Amino acid sequence: MVTLKDVAEKCGVSATTVSNVINGKAKTSEQTRKRIMKVIKETGYKPNVMAKGLRVKKSRTIAIIAEDIAQFTSPPIIESIMANCEKEDYRVIVHNLRLYDRWKDTWYGQEEEYHSVLDPVLGDVVAEQVDGVIYLAGHARIIKAFGDDFMLPAVMCYAYSNSPKIPSVVIDDEKSAYEMVQYMIRMGHNSIGFVGGRRENIHTAQRLSGYQRAMFENGLLFDPKLVYYGDWSRESGYQGAKALIPQGVTALFGISDQMSGGIYDYLEENNIIVGKDLSVAGFDNESISSFFRPQLTTTELPLGEIGRLSAKLILEKLEDAEGENRPEVQEPEVIKVPCTMVIRKSVTEANIK
Amino acid sequence: MVTLKDVAEKCGVSATTVSNVINGKAKTSEQTRKRIMKVIKETGYKPNVMAKGLRVKKSRTIAIIAEDIAQFTSPPIIESIMANCEKEDYRVIVHNLRLYDRWKDTWYGQEEEYHSVLDPVLGDVVAEQVDGVIYLAGHARIIKAFGDDFMLPAVMCYAYSNSPKIPSVVIDDEKSAYEMVQYMIRMGHNSIGFVGGRRENIHTAQRLSGYQRAMFENGLLFDPKLVYYGDWSRESGYQGAKALIPQGVTALFGISDQMSGGIYDYLEENNIIVGKDLSVAGFDNESISSFFRPQLTTTELPLGEIGRLSAKLILEKLEDAEGENRPEVQEPEVIKVPCTMVIRKSVTEANIK
DNA sequence: TTGAAAGCGCTAACAC
DNA sequence: GTGTTAGCGCTTTCAA
Numbered sequence: 001m002v003t004l005k006d007v008a009e010k011c012g013v014s015a016t017t018v019s020n021v022i023n024g025k026a027k028t029s030e031q032t033r034k035r036i037m038k039v040i041k042e043t044g045y046k047p048n049v050m051a052k053g054l055r056v057k058k059s060r061t062i063a064i065i066a067e068d069i070a071q072f073t074s075p076p077i078i079e080s081i082m083a084n085c086e087k088e089d090y091r092v093i094v095h096n097l098r099l100y101d102r103w104k105d106t107w108y109g110q111e112e113e114y115h116s117v118l119d120p121v122l123g124d125v126v127a128e129q130v131d132g133v134i135y136l137a138g139h140a141r142i143i144k145a146f147g148d149d150f151m152l153p154a155v156m157c158y159a160y161s162n163s164p165k166i167p168s169v170v171i172d173d174e175k176s177a178y179e180m181v182q183y184m185i186r187m188g189h190n191s192i193g194f195v196g197g198r199r200e201n202i203h204t205a206q207r208l209s210g211y212q213r214a215m216f217e218n219g220l221l222f223d224p225k226l227v228y229y230g231d232w233s234r235e236s237g238y239q240g241a242k243a244l245i246p247q248g249v250t251a252l253f254g255i256s257d258q259m260s261g262g263i264y265d266y267l268e269e270n271n272i273i274v275g276k277d278l279s280v281a282g283f284d285n286e287s288i289s290s291f292f293r294p295q296l297t298t299t300e301l302p303l304g305e306i307g308r309l310s311a312k313l314i315l316e317k318l319e320d321a322e323g324e325n326r327p328e329v330q331e332p333e334v335i336k337v338p339c340t341m342v343i344r345k346s347v348t349e350a351n352i353k
Numbered sequence: 354m355v356t357l358k359d360v361a362e363k364c365g366v367s368a369t370t371v372s373n374v375i376n377g378k379a380k381t382s383e384q385t386r387k388r389i390m391k392v393i394k395e396t397g398y399k400p401n402v403m404a405k406g407l408r409v410k411k412s413r414t415i416a417i418i419a420e421d422i423a424q425f426t427s428p429p430i431i432e433s434i435m436a437n438c439e440k441e442d443y444r445v446i447v448h449n450l451r452l453y454d455r456w457k458d459t460w461y462g463q464e465e466e467y468h469s470v471l472d473p474v475l476g477d478v479v480a481e482q483v484d485g486v487i488y489l490a491g492h493a494r495i496i497k498a499f500g501d502d503f504m505l506p507a508v509m510c511y512a513y514s515n516s517p518k519i520p521s522v523v524i525d526d527e528k529s530a531y532e533m534v535q536y537m538i539r540m541g542h543n544s545i546g547f548v549g550g551r552r553e554n555i556h557t558a559q560r561l562s563g564y565q566r567a568m569f570e571n572g573l574l575f576d577p578k579l580v581y582y583g584d585w586s587r588e589s590g591y592q593g594a595k596a597l598i599p600q601g602v603t604a605l606f607g608i609s610d611q612m613s614g615g616i617y618d619y620l621e622e623n624n625i626i627v628g629k630d631l632s633v634a635g636f637d638n639e640s641i642s643s644f645f646r647p648q649l650t651t652t653e654l655p656l657g658e659i660g661r662l663s664a665k666l667i668l669e670k671l672e673d674a675e676g677e678n679r680p681e682v683q684e685p686e687v688i689k690v691p692c693t694m695v696i697r698k699s700v701t702e703a704n705i706k
Numbered sequence: 707t708t709g710a711a712a713g714c715g716c717t718a719a720c721a722c
Numbered sequence: 723g724t725g726t727t728a729g730c731g732c733t734t735t736c737a738a
Contacts, residue, residue, distance in 0.1 A: 366709085368709085368710095369708070370707085370709075379708085381707065381708080382707060382708090409714085
């Protein structure tokens, strides 16, 4: 490997001068600058990241700590974070907790095991001298990942942080559900079943309030019997449909595309035609949704935008670090990103009864 | 940040001793060892990766250079590579070329632009002092990513390398297609249309030979008119069906699930019932495939296994580096991983004519 | 069994 | 403008 010193010797100058040229620090005569650049090109010299990092204690690197990169929401967010960080000439490195791989659906509550996986990674990122970290959650909840003694700038992505120092970027579940239900009501539905995820889940809770708000604003009574709590799985969508259909709903709002798939399963089994006998709306706009028959009306997650904003936040924090003109905040800042409806074929005018 | 020296002082020993303890080098009295470990625990000391890397010129890090992490094949492979490397206590860092994001489907042939993206990353990984690199392709082809002067151990994942120094791990396209077509023939089909990807694509070529071999072994004539070249898109699957159906096929083999989705589109539009009037087989076992109606019979990509083998190969190379008992090879080693059929509802007994 | 000293490749501070 | 020196945190002789 060719080093700074090698370059310096080849040019007959000191290491400092070469360093200066590379980093555009002190002024250097155009002549030597040219010469140095030429040698760098020729030798293919690359500054050693380790040495530089050791010296300046800044690595222009931000770390993503992902709960699970195989979660369908993760790759687009990561891709977007990378694209936006690289624009500012930051590297990004990804750590993968593989929470799902390890414990399937039982992430929460397992405080101890969770930290046995997270803490070493937290150690790693400080050992790696990264400048900031983005914690990328697999699903929304309040996450206390970082202890109070964690010194690095951080942002919480796709979930809520529990610390005022750490801002969060999340999707606007309430509004998105509200809009979908508004749409269904406008299509003439007034008895709409809600097939949710787990009861204690934040996505579920917020989408349910959006549902309720839309109902309320349209003078429709909220009937708790019309909400079913599943677990996001296709099978639980099936069960939801089974539980709700007998109650005479004209439409079902499955708050994930997977669950809506289960709803379709039930309806097919019972010869109920989607879009004719019953309307169905999903959530997520996963790739599967456009292959449903009829194609599923759903709402698209702004994954790229979430990544972009997370990158923006962390980068701002880093710039700010010197200026430190941060106002005192008590509540963690929460940025809610709106989703967009994608209207396809599964929600149709309610049959006049 | 607490350093080695801090720990040493707290224990009243030298830095050397602490280093020895951490790395299990020279023997240390059980007593001091205990004391040192205790202080490390208490202080939460973590060795500085930069400093260590600078010193030993090994980072116990392997780099994945991914053409596109948003490609559906990438995340499971990456996840598997990470899991297997971490077992051996190697870190892995991911670089994302974002080829698709940049140029959509026109990756190939753009030698110059391609290298304008790749080469800086190649520079980065050497600057990062990684011990080895895994190049993760988005789709199979012969890739000349590394120049002859690239010194790091490397393996090509999900594509073919052009250098004898770099082994490849790929799926066994030929065999997988062969098996699927065998199955279709056993179900009574003897006029099977082949809806391929691009003509020059390796996946396409090899799956086509598998198709041809199955036909041959069953004494069936290969009719070139029954093969249609698409571009992997849903729309091209539609076009494929449109072109092939009029020729009286009883089954269609769409060599991606996406294209098979397009085949379904065409059939639905023309009131041809899948699994009754016509059989359809896909390839990939993407999540979409189980939501097709009827559910798609397809073949599952052994993504985890591909990741595992890639990790194994690179790790072996690293172990080997000292022993250097590598035999001279002319041809790059190619490991073909078999896929597994997943039989669902879309291929049924051919109607007796 | 332990420690002192040198040095990995780089940059910051200061001198010239 | 450019060079000298010191030191970032760690490991590695080599000596004690």
